[in-house]
Structure formats: C-alpha cells, structure tokens
Amino acid sequence: MNILVLGSGGREHALAWAIAKSPLTDTLFVAPGNGGTAQIAKNVSNLNAESGEEVLAFARENDVELVVIGPEAPLVAGVADAVRAGGIAVFGPDAQGAQLEGSKTFSKEFMVRNGIPTAGYGSFDNAPDALAYARELGAPLVVKADGLAAGKGVIVADSLDAAEEAIRDCFTGAFGAAGSRVVVEECLTGPECSLLAFVSAGEALCMSTAQDHKRAFDGDEGPNTGGMGCYSPVPIVDPDELAEMQRIMQQAAEATAREFACDYRGVLYGGFMLTPEGPKVLEFNARFGDPETQVVLPRLESDLVEVMLAVAEGCPGDIGLSWSDRWACGVVLASSGYPGSYEKGKAVSGIEAAEALDGVTVFHAGTAERPDSGLVTSGGRVLCVTALGDTFESARAQAYKACGLIDFEGKQLRTDIGYRASIGRSAWGN
Structure with missing residues (x-):
C-alpha cells in the first residue's frame, strides 16, 4: 500500500525507516520530510501538514491507504478527523484526543477525573x-x-x-x-521515565520504557530542549514500577474510550516521575516522542505497518508486539547555540562511516539535501545517532563511537547520555 507520514524531524525519519522495512509498504511519502527521509521515501515539501483538507486531497490523488501523523500540531489541528472522515485509515487521535497534549489543563482535569496519579496543580488565565x-x-x-x-x-x-x-x-x-493560560504544579522528585502505548478501542499495548535527557548540557544543566538523547529500556525501573505504569496506561486508555466522542487511535505517551510514593504522570502526549522513537522502534521486531493498521482500524486484538533483548542508546548531535539561535547550512559528513558500525542507525532531524553542497544542517537538533548493543554499556559506547565519526561545524552534544542510569537508582537519590 501507499503510506503518507506527516512531519520533518528525527521521529518521522525513524517512523519512515521502520515503515519502509515492511513488505506491506509500496510507495512511502513523507511531508515535508528531511535529508534522511529523502533517501528512503518521496519527500513532499509543498503539502501543508496541518491542513486536513490538503492532506486528504493528496492522499486521494496518490492512492494513499494509511496516513501516519508524527507531530502534535496536525493532531491538535484536527487533521486526523478530516482524513478519517474521508474514508482513509489514520494512525493518530482526533482533535479531542489530541487535547491530552494540546492543553495541560485539559490533561490534568482528565487525570484527576479518572484517578490517575499526578502532581497537585492550579490552572490560571x-x-x-x-x-x-x-x-x-x-x-x-x-x-x-x-x-x-x-x-x-x-x-x-x-x-x-x-x-x-x-x-x-x-x-x-x-x-x-x-x-x-498557565499551569502551576507541585514539583515531584525522582527519575523521569517514558512509557508509550499503542491505544485503540480502549486498550493500551505498551511499548518498551525509555528515558530522555531534556537539559542542553552535561549534568542536566542548562535550558530545556526537545531532547538531547535517550535510551531503552530503562534499567532503573523495577518490575513493580513497570507493572504500575502499565496499569496506569491501561486506565487512561479505558478513560479515552469512555469519555471521548471518537475512539482514540494512535500513540498515548505517558511521561512518568518515579516518586517515592510510586509512579505519577507528569504529562500525556498524543504521539510518539522525540527522541524516544529513535531508540524504541529499533528494538521493535513486529511489523510496524501491521500494528498501525490494527490501531487505525480499531482492532487491538490483532496486535502482537515483539521486542529485541538488545539495548538502544541514542545521542543527539545539535547545532551550536541550540536551543537558542543557531546557524544553518553547515556541511554534514561521516554518516556513512558511522552507520558502517555494528548496530548503528543515524536518524536525521534538522538536515536538508542541497543540489550544490549535499547534506547540510537545517535545524537545531541535527541528527540522533542510535546504537544497539547486547549490554547497556556497549550500546552507549557504540553510540558515542559513531558520534565521533560524524562532523559538521559547531557540532554540539551531551557526553553523559545514560551515565546516571549506568550508576543505578542511587544517582537520583532514591
């Protein structure tokens, strides 16, 4: 079948990479895509991904049978509603479901109403x-x-x-x-952890745990970013915590089926804090995480297209998830100055050498192909270098070895992705 992925970041390259491996995939489009997706799919630069009308028209004109929505903005804008109403399968919730991410107040009220453990808060205009x-x-x-x-x-x-x-x-x-509008919350303590789930018809099929690094610099210093690195699974999560997180995700999925006018069909992302009282939800997102996707999908052994079709068609019973036992570690290479102002158009080299290493895949985020100069930087987060390893330490070492082979002017990265988790739970003081 022909498939359309909406988005331009590292998440979308990872989605396209996994979708392209499926024997069900014929022609793959990515709108607008990036320098990495251009190598495995047809980039569509002139499609407004936040216009349901335009996306539906493109899908019809190109015999697209499945639309996969990567970023949150098109979901909140109701693109899934329009495409689904046009009779085309969509992986992604409708606009109401997307409000779990689109409004922190909506999400907190949803949690409180449904007994989902979270921080105390106030919401103000x-x-x-x-x-x-x-x-x-x-x-x-x-x-x-x-x-x-x-x-x-x-x-x-x-x-x-x-x-x-x-x-x-x-x-x-x-x-x-x-x-x-602003939400003010009590500050919970403990390590953060993400658990994503495929949700359809009130069922949550949980993926593997992942842990992002939001701060720009080593030691969790500096401003928040979109994410500077990630790994999966998370070694500090004990079996009881994992079971509780999975229970909470199922509780949330059941609540979406009970409360929302349309069935929630897509990914529900649970951002957790592992507090001394047990896991509590910091936030819900209505899509795959970035860079979580870049370390979770390389460990997925199931056919992603089969999974997405079952979700889109409201058939969670048809889904069987199989995961690799290998560890994944992803390190983001960013432009100098990120998350503040940065320059674009810097030539990127060394990706081929990096991917020649065992278990390494380089996912593009802020890159573009120029006819005159080849691959150049075009964003703040440029690449996510992901490595698989038989141990947590070997995955980390291989990721950083690959990072050393890639070069562009102003390359910026954290050197401590996964370091705290390698020490153990004591690194967080609980």
Missing part, C-alpha cells in the same frame, strides 16, 4: 492569580504553558523568584498563544 498560587505552594515548583510550545514550555523553578519570572514570561508572550 491571569498572572496575579498564578503568582498568588505559586507563593502559596512555595518552591520548588513547575510552571507550564498550557498549550503547545514545541517541548520548551515547561520550567522547573528551584526558587520562587524563578517561578515568578516564568509565570510573567508566559503571560507576556514568551511562548506565544501557548502561554495565555
């Missing part, structure tokens, strides 16, 4: 009330822009001054319309 609540709660606390902010609208404030500054920033336009 004005600065004075938010500031008063923050002062009452006391530091440390977490300030979140309510809407979509490209993964950068969450501020962990260690002091009340920092929290007040974050609240004022939200209401003065630092995150655009996303900050017109």
Whole structure:
C-alpha cells in the first residue's frame, strides 16, 4: 500500500525507516520530510501538514491507504478527523484526543477525573492569580504553558523568584498563544521515565520504557530542549514500577474510550516521575516522542505497518508486539547555540562511516539535501545517532563511537547520555 507520514524531524525519519522495512509498504511519502527521509521515501515539501483538507486531497490523488501523523500540531489541528472522515485509515487521535497534549489543563482535569496519579496543580488565565498560587505552594515548583510550545514550555523553578519570572514570561508572550493560560504544579522528585502505548478501542499495548535527557548540557544543566538523547529500556525501573505504569496506561486508555466522542487511535505517551510514593504522570502526549522513537522502534521486531493498521482500524486484538533483548542508546548531535539561535547550512559528513558500525542507525532531524553542497544542517537538533548493543554499556559506547565519526561545524552534544542510569537508582537519590 501507499503510506503518507506527516512531519520533518528525527521521529518521522525513524517512523519512515521502520515503515519502509515492511513488505506491506509500496510507495512511502513523507511531508515535508528531511535529508534522511529523502533517501528512503518521496519527500513532499509543498503539502501543508496541518491542513486536513490538503492532506486528504493528496492522499486521494496518490492512492494513499494509511496516513501516519508524527507531530502534535496536525493532531491538535484536527487533521486526523478530516482524513478519517474521508474514508482513509489514520494512525493518530482526533482533535479531542489530541487535547491530552494540546492543553495541560485539559490533561490534568482528565487525570484527576479518572484517578490517575499526578502532581497537585492550579490552572490560571491571569498572572496575579498564578503568582498568588505559586507563593502559596512555595518552591520548588513547575510552571507550564498550557498549550503547545514545541517541548520548551515547561520550567522547573528551584526558587520562587524563578517561578515568578516564568509565570510573567508566559503571560507576556514568551511562548506565544501557548502561554495565555498557565499551569502551576507541585514539583515531584525522582527519575523521569517514558512509557508509550499503542491505544485503540480502549486498550493500551505498551511499548518498551525509555528515558530522555531534556537539559542542553552535561549534568542536566542548562535550558530545556526537545531532547538531547535517550535510551531503552530503562534499567532503573523495577518490575513493580513497570507493572504500575502499565496499569496506569491501561486506565487512561479505558478513560479515552469512555469519555471521548471518537475512539482514540494512535500513540498515548505517558511521561512518568518515579516518586517515592510510586509512579505519577507528569504529562500525556498524543504521539510518539522525540527522541524516544529513535531508540524504541529499533528494538521493535513486529511489523510496524501491521500494528498501525490494527490501531487505525480499531482492532487491538490483532496486535502482537515483539521486542529485541538488545539495548538502544541514542545521542543527539545539535547545532551550536541550540536551543537558542543557531546557524544553518553547515556541511554534514561521516554518516556513512558511522552507520558502517555494528548496530548503528543515524536518524536525521534538522538536515536538508542541497543540489550544490549535499547534506547540510537545517535545524537545531541535527541528527540522533542510535546504537544497539547486547549490554547497556556497549550500546552507549557504540553510540558515542559513531558520534565521533560524524562532523559538521559547531557540532554540539551531551557526553553523559545514560551515565546516571549506568550508576543505578542511587544517582537520583532514591
């Protein structure tokens, strides 16, 4: 069949990479795609991925039978609604389901209503009330822009001054319309962990655990980013915690079937904090994570297209998930200055040598192919270098070996992806 993937990042390259391996895939389109997807699919640069009408028209014109929506913005914009109404299978929830990510307030209310463990919070549409609540709660606390902010609208404030500054920033336009409402939360303690699930007809089929590194610099210093590296599975998660996280994901899936007008069909991403009282949900996302996808999918042995079709058609009973026993570690190579301002158009070399190493796959994010200069940087996060290994340490070592073979001017990376987990739970103090 012909398949269309919407998106341009490392997540979408990983999705396209896995979809391209399926014998069910005929022609694969990626809109708009990047330098990596161009090597395995047909990039479609002139399609507005946030317009359901345009996506549906393209799908009909090109005999597309499955549309896979990568980023959150098209989901919140209702692209899945329009394409599904046009009779084409879609992997991704409708606009109502996507509000689990599109609005922090909507998501927190959903959790509280359904008994899902999460941090205490307040939601505010004005600065004075938010500031008063923050002062009452006391530091440390977490300030979140309510809407979509490209993964950068969450501020962990260690002091009340920092929290007040974050609240004022939200209401003065630092995150655009996303900050017109603000959620202020108590600050939970413990390691973070992600558990994604394929959700359809009220059933959650959980994937393997993953752990992202949000901060820009070594030692979890610097500003939050879209993610600087990841690994899967997470060695510090004990069996009881994993069982509880899986129970919570199933509880959430059942709630979507009970509360939402249309069946939730796609990925539900659970961002957890492993607190001393047990796992609690920090956030839900309505799509695959980035860079979690780049370490989870290389460990998936099942046919991803078969899984996605079963989800899209509301047949979770047809899904069987099989996972490799190997470990995966992914390290993001970013442009100098990221997550702030950075230059584009830097020549990228060494990817072929990196992928010649055993178990290494390089997923493109901010790259583009230029007729005159070949592969160049075109974004903040440029590549995610993923390695599989028989042990956690061997996967980490191979990923960093591959990173050393890749070069572009201003290459920036964290050198400690997975280091804390290699020490054990004591590295988090609990």
